[in-house]
Amino acid sequence: MQTYSSSIRVLNGVVFEGKSLDSCFSNSDSALAKQVCYGVLRDYYRLRSIVAQLLKKPLPAKHNDIFLLLISGIYSVDALRRPAYTSVNAAVQCAATLNKSWAKGLVNGVLRNYIRKTEKFNAPVGATPEVETNLPNWLSDRISIAWPTQALEIFAAYNSEPPMTLRINDDISREDFSKKLSENQIEGHWGALYEQAFYLSKPMPVEEIPDFETGQASVQDESSQMAALLLDLAPGQNVLDACAAPGGKTCHMLQACPEIKLTAIDKDAARLHRIDSNLQRIGATATVVASDLEDYRAPDLFDRILLDAPCSATGIIRRHPDIKLLRRDTDIVKLAQTQSKLLATAWDLLKVGGKLLYSTCSILPEENENIVSDFCMNHPNAAVLDLASEHDVNWGLRTPTGRQLLPTTDAYDGFFYALLTKKAQ
Ligand SMILES: C[S@@+](CC[C@H](N)C(=O)[O-])C[C@H]1O[C@@H](n2cnc3c(N)ncnc32)[C@H](O)[C@@H]1O
CATH class of the missing domain: 3.30.70.1170 (Sun protein; domain 3)
Structure with a gap:
Protein backbone atom coordinates (compact mmCIF):
# COMPACT_ATOMS: atom_id res chain seq x y z
CA MET A 1 0.00 0.00 0.00
CA GLN A 2 2.87 2.32 0.95
CA THR A 3 4.41 1.35 -2.38
CA TYR A 4 1.39 2.71 -4.23
CA SER A 5 1.18 5.95 -2.27
CA SER A 6 4.88 6.59 -3.04
CA SER A 7 4.46 5.71 -6.71
CA ILE A 8 1.39 7.97 -7.04
CA ARG A 9 3.30 10.90 -5.51
CA VAL A 10 6.37 10.37 -7.72
CA LEU A 11 4.44 9.66 -10.93
CA ASN A 12 2.22 12.69 -10.34
CA GLY A 13 5.38 14.84 -10.27
CA VAL A 14 6.59 13.43 -13.59
CA VAL A 15 3.35 12.92 -15.52
CA PHE A 16 1.30 15.92 -14.40
CA GLU A 17 3.88 18.41 -13.12
CA GLY A 18 6.67 17.82 -15.66
CA LYS A 19 9.38 17.16 -13.02
CA SER A 20 12.29 14.80 -13.51
CA LEU A 21 11.94 11.33 -11.98
CA ASP A 22 15.12 11.69 -9.90
CA SER A 23 13.89 14.94 -8.36
CA CYS A 24 10.58 13.33 -7.29
CA PHE A 25 12.04 10.46 -5.26
CA SER A 26 12.53 10.91 -1.53
CA ASN A 27 14.79 8.94 0.80
CA SER A 28 11.83 7.08 2.25
CA ASP A 29 10.73 5.60 -1.10
CA SER A 30 11.32 1.85 -1.11
CA ALA A 31 13.15 -0.09 -3.82
CA LEU A 32 9.80 -1.61 -4.76
CA ALA A 33 8.17 1.81 -5.18
CA LYS A 34 11.09 2.86 -7.39
CA GLN A 35 10.71 -0.29 -9.46
CA VAL A 36 7.00 0.50 -9.97
CA CYS A 37 7.78 4.10 -11.04
CA TYR A 38 10.47 3.08 -13.53
CA GLY A 39 8.34 0.22 -14.83
CA VAL A 40 5.23 2.38 -15.27
CA LEU A 41 7.15 5.10 -17.13
CA ARG A 42 8.85 2.60 -19.45
CA ASP A 43 5.46 1.14 -20.30
CA TYR A 44 3.45 4.36 -19.92
CA TYR A 45 1.71 4.69 -23.28
CA ARG A 46 0.59 1.05 -23.30
CA LEU A 47 -0.63 1.14 -19.69
CA ARG A 48 -2.47 4.40 -20.24
CA SER A 49 -4.31 2.90 -23.19
CA ILE A 50 -5.28 -0.21 -21.17
CA VAL A 51 -6.70 1.96 -18.39
CA ALA A 52 -8.64 4.02 -20.96
CA GLN A 53 -10.18 0.83 -22.36
CA LEU A 54 -11.08 -0.50 -18.91
CA LEU A 55 -12.77 2.68 -17.69
CA LYS A 56 -16.28 3.43 -18.91
CA LYS A 57 -15.39 7.14 -19.13
CA PRO A 58 -12.11 9.02 -18.50
CA LEU A 59 -11.44 10.17 -14.95
CA PRO A 60 -11.51 13.96 -14.41
CA ALA A 61 -8.19 15.68 -13.59
CA LYS A 62 -9.11 15.90 -9.87
CA HIS A 63 -8.80 12.11 -9.80
CA ASN A 64 -5.39 11.86 -11.46
CA ASP A 65 -4.26 9.99 -8.33
CA ILE A 66 -6.75 7.20 -9.07
CA PHE A 67 -5.56 7.04 -12.68
CA LEU A 68 -1.95 6.69 -11.45
CA LEU A 69 -3.06 4.06 -8.93
CA LEU A 70 -4.66 2.08 -11.77
CA ILE A 71 -1.60 2.16 -14.04
CA SER A 72 0.64 1.28 -11.08
CA GLY A 73 -1.76 -1.56 -10.24
CA ILE A 74 -1.70 -2.97 -13.77
CA TYR A 75 2.09 -2.76 -13.86
CA SER A 76 2.27 -4.58 -10.51
CA VAL A 77 -0.13 -7.32 -11.59
CA ASP A 78 2.03 -7.94 -14.68
CA ALA A 79 5.54 -7.48 -13.38
CA LEU A 80 5.87 -8.05 -9.64
CA ARG A 81 6.74 -11.50 -8.39
CA ARG A 82 3.73 -11.88 -6.12
CA PRO A 83 0.17 -13.13 -6.57
CA ALA A 84 -1.84 -10.75 -8.75
CA TYR A 85 -4.55 -10.40 -6.10
CA THR A 86 -2.01 -9.12 -3.57
CA SER A 87 -1.44 -6.19 -5.93
CA VAL A 88 -5.19 -5.67 -6.36
CA ASN A 89 -5.92 -5.71 -2.62
CA ALA A 90 -3.10 -3.26 -1.86
CA ALA A 91 -4.39 -0.91 -4.57
CA VAL A 92 -7.93 -1.05 -3.17
CA GLN A 93 -6.64 -0.21 0.32
CA CYS A 94 -4.57 2.62 -1.13
CA ALA A 95 -7.72 4.19 -2.61
CA ALA A 96 -9.10 4.40 0.94
CA THR A 97 -5.91 6.04 2.27
CA LEU A 98 -6.25 8.68 -0.46
CA ASN A 99 -9.60 9.53 1.20
CA LYS A 100 -11.36 8.24 -1.90
CA SER A 101 -13.28 5.29 -0.51
CA TRP A 102 -15.75 5.73 -3.38
CA ALA A 103 -12.92 4.56 -5.71
CA LYS A 104 -12.35 1.22 -3.92
CA GLY A 105 -14.99 -0.54 -6.02
CA LEU A 106 -13.72 1.07 -9.21
CA VAL A 107 -10.08 0.07 -8.56
CA ASN A 108 -11.10 -3.44 -7.59
CA GLY A 109 -13.34 -3.84 -10.65
CA VAL A 110 -10.83 -2.41 -13.16
CA LEU A 111 -7.89 -4.47 -11.92
CA ARG A 112 -9.88 -7.72 -11.68
CA ASN A 113 -11.28 -7.10 -15.14
CA TYR A 114 -7.72 -6.65 -16.36
CA ILE A 115 -6.63 -9.92 -14.77
CA ARG A 116 -9.55 -11.74 -16.42
CA LYS A 117 -8.79 -10.28 -19.87
CA THR A 118 -5.01 -9.86 -19.73
CA GLU A 119 -4.47 -11.65 -23.02
CA LYS A 120 -6.87 -9.37 -24.86
CA PHE A 121 -5.09 -6.27 -23.59
CA ASN A 122 -1.64 -7.59 -24.31
CA ALA A 123 -2.40 -8.42 -27.94
CA PRO A 124 -4.40 -5.35 -28.91
CA VAL A 125 -5.79 -5.20 -32.42
CA GLY A 126 -5.34 -1.85 -34.14
CA ALA A 127 -3.06 -0.38 -31.46
CA THR A 128 -1.92 3.18 -32.15
CA PRO A 129 1.77 3.81 -32.93
CA GLU A 130 2.13 5.38 -29.45
CA VAL A 131 0.99 2.14 -27.85
CA GLU A 132 3.05 -0.06 -30.16
CA THR A 133 6.27 1.85 -29.58
CA ASN A 134 5.58 3.09 -26.03
CA LEU A 135 6.84 6.48 -27.17
CA PRO A 136 5.35 9.82 -28.15
CA ASN A 137 4.81 9.95 -31.92
CA TRP A 138 7.33 12.74 -32.54
CA LEU A 139 10.12 10.63 -31.06
CA SER A 140 9.24 7.30 -32.68
CA ASP A 141 8.93 9.17 -36.01
CA ARG A 142 12.38 10.73 -35.65
CA ILE A 143 13.91 7.36 -34.73
CA SER A 144 12.14 5.52 -37.57
CA ILE A 145 13.43 8.09 -40.06
CA ALA A 146 16.98 8.02 -38.68
CA TRP A 147 17.27 4.26 -38.12
CA PRO A 148 14.60 2.54 -40.25
CA THR A 149 16.05 -0.96 -40.00
CA GLN A 150 16.99 -0.72 -36.30
CA ALA A 151 13.92 1.18 -35.00
CA LEU A 152 12.08 -1.85 -33.57
CA GLU A 153 15.19 -2.97 -31.67
CA ILE A 154 15.63 0.55 -30.31
CA PHE A 155 12.02 0.64 -29.06
CA ALA A 156 12.53 -2.76 -27.41
CA ALA A 157 15.75 -1.53 -25.78
CA TYR A 158 13.93 1.51 -24.34
CA ASN A 159 11.44 -0.80 -22.63
CA SER A 160 14.09 -3.07 -21.11
CA GLU A 161 15.66 -2.86 -17.66
CA PRO A 162 19.23 -1.55 -17.99
CA PRO A 163 22.10 -3.63 -16.65
CA GLN A 220 29.70 3.42 -15.76
CA ASP A 221 27.88 2.26 -18.87
CA GLU A 222 30.10 0.45 -21.36
CA SER A 223 29.49 2.81 -24.29
CA SER A 224 30.56 5.81 -22.20
CA GLN A 225 33.75 3.95 -21.24
CA MET A 226 34.98 4.42 -24.82
CA ALA A 227 35.63 8.17 -24.37
CA ALA A 228 38.90 7.94 -22.43
CA LEU A 229 40.21 5.28 -24.82
CA LEU A 230 39.40 7.32 -27.94
CA LEU A 231 41.10 10.45 -26.62
CA ASP A 232 44.49 8.79 -26.86
CA LEU A 233 45.79 10.33 -23.64
CA ALA A 234 49.49 10.61 -22.84
CA PRO A 235 51.45 11.89 -19.80
CA GLY A 236 51.91 15.67 -19.63
CA GLN A 237 48.94 16.53 -21.86
CA ASN A 238 46.76 19.50 -20.95
CA VAL A 239 43.22 18.08 -21.07
CA LEU A 240 39.82 19.78 -20.86
CA ASP A 241 36.61 18.01 -19.87
CA ALA A 242 34.30 20.74 -21.14
CA CYS A 243 30.92 19.47 -19.83
CA ALA A 244 32.15 17.31 -17.00
CA ALA A 245 29.52 16.74 -14.29
CA PRO A 246 28.92 14.36 -12.63
CA GLY A 247 32.42 13.30 -13.64
CA GLY A 248 32.16 9.70 -14.85
CA LYS A 249 34.48 10.37 -17.78
CA THR A 250 36.64 12.81 -15.80
CA CYS A 251 37.49 10.00 -13.40
CA HIS A 252 38.07 7.52 -16.20
CA MET A 253 40.51 9.87 -17.96
CA LEU A 254 42.49 10.41 -14.76
CA GLN A 255 42.60 6.72 -13.99
CA ALA A 256 43.55 5.81 -17.58
CA CYS A 257 46.43 8.32 -17.55
CA PRO A 258 47.10 9.87 -14.11
CA GLU A 259 49.92 12.07 -15.45
CA ILE A 260 47.62 14.36 -17.47
CA LYS A 261 46.75 17.87 -16.28
CA LEU A 262 42.98 17.88 -16.28
CA THR A 263 40.51 20.78 -16.07
CA ALA A 264 36.88 19.84 -15.55
CA ILE A 265 34.23 22.48 -16.25
CA ASP A 266 30.49 22.45 -15.78
CA LYS A 267 27.99 25.25 -15.54
CA ASP A 268 25.79 23.39 -13.05
CA ALA A 269 27.38 24.03 -9.66
CA ALA A 270 25.16 21.45 -7.91
CA ARG A 271 26.19 18.68 -10.30
CA LEU A 272 29.82 19.84 -10.01
CA HIS A 273 29.92 18.73 -6.36
CA ARG A 274 29.50 15.19 -7.58
CA ILE A 275 32.78 15.49 -9.52
CA ASP A 276 34.55 16.41 -6.27
CA SER A 277 33.16 13.39 -4.43
CA ASN A 278 33.94 11.09 -7.36
CA LEU A 279 37.52 12.41 -7.52
CA GLN A 280 37.87 11.92 -3.78
CA ARG A 281 36.74 8.31 -4.05
CA ILE A 282 39.29 7.47 -6.74
CA GLY A 283 42.02 9.55 -5.05
CA ALA A 284 42.68 11.82 -8.04
CA THR A 285 42.86 15.57 -8.50
CA ALA A 286 41.74 17.93 -11.22
CA THR A 287 41.08 21.64 -11.56
CA VAL A 288 37.31 21.80 -11.20
CA VAL A 289 35.70 25.00 -12.49
CA ALA A 290 32.07 26.08 -12.14
CA SER A 291 31.52 28.04 -15.33
CA ASP A 292 29.59 28.21 -18.52
CA LEU A 293 32.03 27.07 -21.21
CA GLU A 294 31.23 30.26 -23.11
CA ASP A 295 32.57 32.37 -20.22
CA TYR A 296 35.63 30.26 -19.44
CA ARG A 297 38.98 31.94 -20.09
CA ALA A 298 41.64 29.24 -20.35
CA PRO A 299 45.19 30.11 -19.24
CA ASP A 300 46.56 27.72 -21.91
CA LEU A 301 45.22 25.89 -24.94
CA PHE A 302 44.52 22.16 -24.60
CA ASP A 303 46.03 19.04 -26.22
CA ARG A 304 42.85 17.06 -25.72
CA ILE A 305 39.24 18.16 -25.24
CA LEU A 306 36.26 16.02 -24.38
CA LEU A 307 32.98 17.74 -25.24
CA ASP A 308 30.32 15.44 -23.79
CA ALA A 309 27.52 17.77 -24.77
CA PRO A 310 24.10 18.23 -23.17
CA CYS A 311 21.58 16.34 -25.33
CA SER A 312 18.16 14.73 -25.58
CA ALA A 313 19.51 11.60 -23.81
CA THR A 314 17.64 9.45 -26.33
CA GLY A 315 20.38 6.82 -26.01
CA ILE A 316 19.64 6.23 -22.33
CA ILE A 317 15.83 6.28 -22.14
CA ARG A 318 15.72 2.86 -20.45
CA ARG A 319 17.69 4.42 -17.56
CA HIS A 320 15.65 7.65 -17.57
CA PRO A 321 12.19 6.67 -18.84
CA ASP A 322 10.75 10.03 -17.71
CA ILE A 323 12.40 11.44 -20.87
CA LYS A 324 9.55 9.87 -22.86
CA LEU A 325 7.11 12.23 -21.19
CA LEU A 326 9.26 15.26 -20.47
CA ARG A 327 11.14 15.82 -23.72
CA ARG A 328 9.44 17.80 -26.49
CA ASP A 329 10.06 17.76 -30.24
CA THR A 330 10.97 21.45 -30.12
CA ASP A 331 13.78 20.68 -27.63
CA ILE A 332 15.79 18.99 -30.38
CA VAL A 333 16.32 22.16 -32.42
CA LYS A 334 17.27 24.11 -29.28
CA LEU A 335 19.69 21.39 -28.18
CA ALA A 336 21.28 21.34 -31.63
CA GLN A 337 21.87 25.09 -31.43
CA THR A 338 23.51 24.70 -28.00
CA GLN A 339 25.65 21.78 -29.20
CA SER A 340 26.91 23.73 -32.26
CA LYS A 341 27.76 26.72 -30.08
CA LEU A 342 29.59 24.58 -27.50
CA LEU A 343 31.55 22.80 -30.22
CA ALA A 344 32.70 26.09 -31.75
CA THR A 345 33.68 27.43 -28.31
CA ALA A 346 35.59 24.29 -27.36
CA TRP A 347 37.35 24.30 -30.74
CA ASP A 348 38.90 27.71 -29.99
CA LEU A 349 40.46 26.19 -26.84
CA LEU A 350 42.24 23.39 -28.77
CA LYS A 351 45.93 23.52 -29.79
CA VAL A 352 46.90 22.93 -33.40
CA GLY A 353 47.55 19.19 -33.65
CA GLY A 354 45.28 18.57 -30.66
CA LYS A 355 42.24 16.28 -30.64
CA LEU A 356 38.65 17.03 -29.67
CA LEU A 357 36.18 14.23 -28.98
CA TYR A 358 32.53 15.23 -29.44
CA SER A 359 30.10 12.88 -27.74
CA THR A 360 26.45 12.66 -26.74
CA CYS A 361 24.15 10.03 -25.31
CA SER A 362 21.69 10.84 -28.09
CA ILE A 363 20.82 8.69 -31.08
CA LEU A 364 19.39 11.52 -33.18
CA PRO A 365 21.53 12.63 -36.16
CA GLU A 366 20.29 16.20 -35.56
CA GLU A 367 22.43 16.26 -32.38
CA ASN A 368 25.30 14.13 -33.65
CA GLU A 369 26.31 13.67 -37.25
CA ASN A 370 24.65 16.90 -38.44
CA ILE A 371 26.38 18.97 -35.75
CA VAL A 372 29.84 17.63 -36.55
CA SER A 373 29.51 17.65 -40.35
CA ASP A 374 28.12 21.23 -40.36
CA PHE A 375 30.96 22.24 -38.06
CA CYS A 376 33.58 20.70 -40.36
CA MET A 377 32.09 22.45 -43.38
CA ASN A 378 32.50 25.80 -41.63
CA HIS A 379 35.93 25.05 -40.11
CA PRO A 380 38.48 24.12 -42.77
CA ASN A 381 41.06 23.53 -40.02
CA ALA A 382 39.02 20.59 -38.64
CA ALA A 383 39.86 17.08 -39.87
CA VAL A 384 37.84 14.01 -38.97
CA LEU A 385 39.81 11.09 -37.52
CA ASP A 386 38.61 7.60 -38.31
CA LEU A 387 37.78 6.02 -34.98
CA ALA A 388 37.92 2.48 -36.30
CA SER A 389 41.33 2.47 -37.93
CA GLU A 390 42.98 4.68 -35.31
CA HIS A 391 41.97 2.52 -32.41
CA ASP A 392 41.65 -0.87 -33.99
CA VAL A 393 38.14 -1.34 -32.73
CA ASN A 394 35.14 -2.34 -34.71
CA TRP A 395 32.12 -0.95 -33.05
CA GLY A 396 28.93 1.01 -33.61
CA LEU A 397 27.56 2.21 -36.92
CA ARG A 398 29.86 4.27 -39.07
CA THR A 399 28.55 7.74 -39.94
CA PRO A 400 30.41 10.21 -42.20
CA THR A 401 32.16 11.81 -39.20
CA GLY A 402 31.83 9.34 -36.31
CA ARG A 403 30.39 6.24 -34.76
CA GLN A 404 26.86 5.72 -33.47
CA LEU A 405 26.15 3.10 -30.84
CA LEU A 406 22.45 2.28 -30.65
CA PRO A 407 20.90 1.22 -27.33
CA THR A 408 20.72 -2.52 -26.70
CA THR A 409 18.40 -4.63 -24.54
CA ASP A 410 21.14 -6.41 -22.61
CA ALA A 411 24.35 -4.44 -23.06
CA TYR A 412 25.41 -0.82 -23.63
CA ASP A 413 23.46 2.44 -24.00
CA GLY A 414 23.18 4.57 -27.14
CA PHE A 415 26.09 6.95 -27.66
CA PHE A 416 27.73 9.00 -30.44
CA TYR A 417 31.42 9.78 -30.86
CA ALA A 418 33.30 11.91 -33.39
CA LEU A 419 37.01 12.69 -33.09
CA LEU A 420 38.42 15.81 -34.73
CA THR A 421 41.96 17.11 -34.98
CA LYS A 422 43.00 20.72 -35.57
CA LYS A 423 45.15 21.37 -38.61
CA ALA A 424 47.35 24.44 -39.03
CA GLN A 425 45.39 27.08 -41.04
C1 LIG B 1 25.98 14.79 -20.72
S1 LIG B 1 26.26 15.70 -19.29
C2 LIG B 1 27.97 15.37 -18.99
C3 LIG B 1 28.26 14.02 -18.37
C4 LIG B 1 29.70 13.87 -17.93
N1 LIG B 1 30.62 14.12 -19.02
C5 LIG B 1 29.98 12.51 -17.34
O1 LIG B 1 30.52 11.63 -18.04
O2 LIG B 1 29.70 12.29 -16.16
C6 LIG B 1 26.32 17.33 -19.91
C7 LIG B 1 26.76 18.37 -18.90
O3 LIG B 1 26.93 19.60 -19.61
C8 LIG B 1 26.70 20.65 -18.70
N2 LIG B 1 26.53 21.88 -19.51
C9 LIG B 1 25.47 22.22 -20.28
N3 LIG B 1 25.71 23.39 -20.88
C10 LIG B 1 26.94 23.81 -20.48
C11 LIG B 1 27.71 24.97 -20.76
N4 LIG B 1 27.28 25.94 -21.57
N5 LIG B 1 28.92 25.08 -20.16
C12 LIG B 1 29.37 24.10 -19.32
N6 LIG B 1 28.66 23.00 -19.01
C13 LIG B 1 27.46 22.85 -19.60
C14 LIG B 1 25.48 20.18 -17.94
O4 LIG B 1 25.36 20.86 -16.71
C15 LIG B 1 25.76 18.68 -17.79
O5 LIG B 1 26.33 18.41 -16.54
Missing part, protein backbone atom coordinates in the same frame (compact mmCIF):
# COMPACT_ATOMS: atom_id res chain seq x y z
CA MET A 164 24.42 -2.33 -13.93
CA THR A 165 27.80 -2.00 -15.59
CA LEU A 166 31.16 -1.57 -13.89
CA ARG A 167 34.40 -0.11 -15.16
CA ILE A 168 37.39 -1.85 -13.65
CA ASN A 169 40.71 -0.02 -13.52
CA ASP A 170 43.18 -0.84 -16.27
CA ASP A 171 45.76 -2.06 -13.75
CA ILE A 172 43.45 -4.86 -12.55
CA SER A 173 43.33 -7.87 -14.82
CA ARG A 174 40.08 -9.55 -15.77
CA GLU A 175 41.32 -12.69 -14.04
CA ASP A 176 42.05 -10.95 -10.73
CA PHE A 177 38.73 -9.13 -10.63
CA SER A 178 36.79 -12.25 -11.65
CA LYS A 179 38.43 -14.06 -8.73
CA LYS A 180 37.31 -11.36 -6.29
CA LEU A 181 33.78 -11.51 -7.67
CA SER A 182 33.51 -15.26 -7.28
CA GLU A 183 34.87 -15.01 -3.70
CA ASN A 184 31.92 -12.67 -3.06
CA GLN A 185 29.44 -14.85 -5.01
CA ILE A 186 28.84 -12.07 -7.53
CA GLU A 187 27.97 -13.13 -11.05
CA GLY A 188 28.15 -11.39 -14.38
CA HIS A 189 30.11 -11.21 -17.62
CA TRP A 190 32.72 -9.03 -19.33
CA GLY A 191 31.78 -6.55 -22.06
CA ALA A 192 32.47 -7.03 -25.75
CA LEU A 193 33.24 -3.38 -26.53
CA TYR A 194 35.59 -2.26 -23.81
CA GLU A 195 38.08 -4.61 -22.20
CA GLN A 196 37.46 -3.46 -18.61
CA ALA A 197 33.63 -3.29 -18.66
CA PHE A 198 31.85 -5.82 -16.47
CA TYR A 199 28.09 -6.48 -16.46
CA LEU A 200 26.62 -7.52 -13.11
CA SER A 201 23.92 -10.20 -13.40
CA LYS A 202 21.92 -8.36 -10.74
CA PRO A 203 22.14 -4.71 -9.66
CA MET A 204 23.54 -4.28 -6.14
CA PRO A 205 24.31 -1.45 -3.70
CA VAL A 206 27.67 0.10 -4.65
CA GLU A 207 29.04 -0.47 -1.13
CA GLU A 208 28.87 -4.22 -1.79
CA ILE A 209 30.91 -4.06 -5.01
CA PRO A 210 34.49 -5.22 -4.41
CA ASP A 211 36.97 -2.34 -4.83
CA PHE A 212 34.28 0.33 -5.25
CA GLU A 213 35.36 2.24 -2.13
CA THR A 214 38.98 2.26 -3.23
CA GLY A 215 38.01 3.58 -6.66
CA GLN A 216 39.28 0.51 -8.50
CA ALA A 217 35.75 -0.26 -9.66
CA SER A 218 33.23 2.37 -10.78
CA VAL A 219 29.70 2.27 -12.13
